[in-house]
Amino acid sequence: MTRSINIIVLYHSRHGTTQQLARHIARGVESVESCQASLRTVADIVPNDDYSTTSPVIELPELKQCDGLAIGSPVWFGNMSAAMKHFWDQTTSLWIAGDLIDKPACVFTSSSSPHGGQETTQHSMMLPLLHHGMMVMGIPYSEPSLHTSFKGGTPYGASSISKQGHSGLDKQVTELAFAQGQRLAKTALALSSLHTSSN
Template sequence: MDVKILVLFYGYGSIVELAKEILKGAEEEGAETRLRKVRETIYPELIEKFHVPLDNTKDIPEVSLEDLKWADGIAIGSPTRYGNMAGGMKTFLDTTAPLWRAGDLYGKPVTFFTEASTIHGGHETTILTMSTYAYHFGMIIVPLGYAITEISSTVTGGSPYGATHLSSKKELDENEIKIARFQGKRLAQVAKKLKNS
């Protein structure tokens, strides 16, 4: 039975690259996938002033509530903003009440990823802030644990909580890519087991 995986992110730059690697991991596990973005909420004048690189998201569709209903498993990612998810992601998640009321996400597996500009910039707390939605929906949180050795050998690219990236490095390193792909595979594996049970 095919499993459907949604990889959802807010932001630009390296968070997009992490999302794509998680997507590849799910596809390696045979999943049908969708990559979706949350609408950008930065003021247009700031996008121009700070040269925000939105080019790498222009061909990615914006997420809808139907995408969440469609998925058997979901990966959610946001850059950290002061140890919390970005406001754009929270704004979108706050619109999901119809799914909560209908129980549409109950029992679905979910996993989280992030990036921050410093090593201690809130990687794990950002994942925790996103995870609170999963508790209210009755979703099954899929952490990484220490099942992949790269988690123990990197200081920038992930933890038992999920894949992360140190954005001051610009490009993902080999450990970050392996961890992100593992996360996508693991999500697809758990989704399959739950769908077939």
């Protein structure tokens, strides 16, 4: 019997766009048999009365036990948000134990303008993942929407241009987020099967 693969989709969202991306990534994860997605958020540092999320705040033991991870943050001056950075600054115990080594991971983001720093923000989120020894993956150009989307999407991960007060994501953006989640889940499943067969 194949065990269930658990992928955590961890995000911080100020106005809801990054959360929407997270949900489409989770859909992609759960399109793969035996894979489930757990949507989680990080504790906010700056109070935000304009937005609330129904996702639970992540706890470190959950991260230790996951089979794969997707993390997303809005662009804050070309970097991940302070709340997301603060969370990763608390993961030293996992780093010392090597709990995340060889687990697959990916990143996603949203910005308020087309040139708002999406790719540098994605790079900033990759850094702690690499230090933890995770296997960071992006979106390959075999995904047709990566060639044609003008509303978001990079080879580093799913992205979107968020407009405050506007709801919904561009169709190609959702396709890329779905594909990214699906690829992450398939990789986690393959790595789990490889590990099982070698034992």
